[in-house]
Amino acid sequence: MRAFAEPFAALLAGTGLPRMSARVFVSLLTCDSGSLTAAELVRQLQVSPASVSKAIGYLEAMELVVRGPDAGSRRERYVIVDDVWLRAWRADTGAHVQVAAAAQRGAEILGADTPAGARLHKMGQFFAWLSEQMSHSVLADMVVQDAHTVLAALIYAAEPLAADELAAALDWPRKRVTDALSAIECRPALADPLALTSTGADTYAVTTRPDRLNPRQRNALRARSAGAVALE
Template identity: 60%
Template sequence: MPGSRLTHEDRRQIETWLSDGLGTAEMGRRLGRPTSTITREIARNGGLAGYLADRAQQAGEQRARRNRSMKSPEPDDRQTEAARRFVEEYATLLAGTGLPRMASRVFVCLLTSDSASLTSADLVRRLRVSPASVSKAIGYLESIDLVGRGQDPDGRRERYVIDGDVWFRAWKTDASAHAEVAAAARRGTDIFGPDTAAGIRLSKMGRFFARLSDQMDGSGLTHAIVADALTLIAALVHAARPLTPDDLATALGWNVQRVADALDAISRRPVLSDPLAVQRSEQGTYTIVPRPDRLSDAQRDALNG
């Protein structure tokens, strides 16, 4: 039948007709096949002088198995159209958070695969992009610790992997970045002055990012250190005068290191003292003051009057 594969019997006929000196066009006519099919069959299986039906049949079966293997997708590749749409839609959402578009697509592709791991070839096939695009996206995802590398069981191919801790690592990365922004804003407040317009804006920005960092990085401080920080703030409010760390240690019945740890906690998490701020003088004493950005100049003037 035209279009179907040659059978073993077809090949035996070809072998016999070759021995009889029959031309390929006539063989094709008798088998109902194009002449090109017969010519190709003979050429790839030994030629006019070496064609053998049994060997040609074995080679044909091997080719068929290879073709089936190449066309049959791996389990992870049997995606429905709805799944493909989800990958693209979710990647778009992640891209909106600042993740590069191609990195987002690669990440979601890995996230939604059954094994949470794919080879470069898998990603190229699924996303229909170039290997270079996949390589660049993987490099970016590795740089922010969202993707790792592994090996196939046979050790011949490298696989890109995400694991169950990926969201925790991403969360910690963001928390660290927010803390750095908050610290930089506090330095800017000191440089420009807490009562200047720039200082007030920077102070607000610092408090905002400090809150984000505090909420995201709940493991940064222990409950005991936070409790000590709040006690130290209460002590400064009650004393209403500058105190040295030694003064605070004596009054609270703590050692100096405990006081230093509490002061460090307040410095790293200013939200602990909000709406107040612990201020250190050049002489090394500490006082409690209102945050300069909580009241406008007019409000302060009205309160002072």
């Protein structure tokens, strides 16, 4: 098992996972129970308790591992959650969306006419495309249809709505609404040319999608609108 576990952990570490977190994750992944105590991890990996604790903290923050009680003792067991790969996919896709948005903001700050602004704009477009491509193959048709219905409801309401308000208006279970909202957040192209925004705790609205037009195009349209108002 060690001949497989160590190279596999090194492979995961090569993707950006801290090495000790990768070793702990692989240990949990390859044990039959899917769970181990901190003491068991220390013995198996031959590392310090502090190293295991730090690695577990990272995996918990990534929602790849959860704590559970160890039957018959006060110790805790660390467990790989059932939907670990879906969680990992969502985290990765969400990170790409955040990078795309940050790059787009940088392009606006630096200016679309500057070389740095142009590079950031291209970066934002690439990561937005990458996120959409990753999401496309896993979203079921029903979820996509629900996402469109939620968007239509937000447009029709013309004001921010909470998930509970959407569920009541659509006569849906709350989870169906939150699944649709999650789908839109994971795949922004579903709302194109609009964008879903969070306006508060569990409250959502729709706005124009920021990366559909570059800063120069938006400035030109604003100038045109301002000119039309002045003529009136």
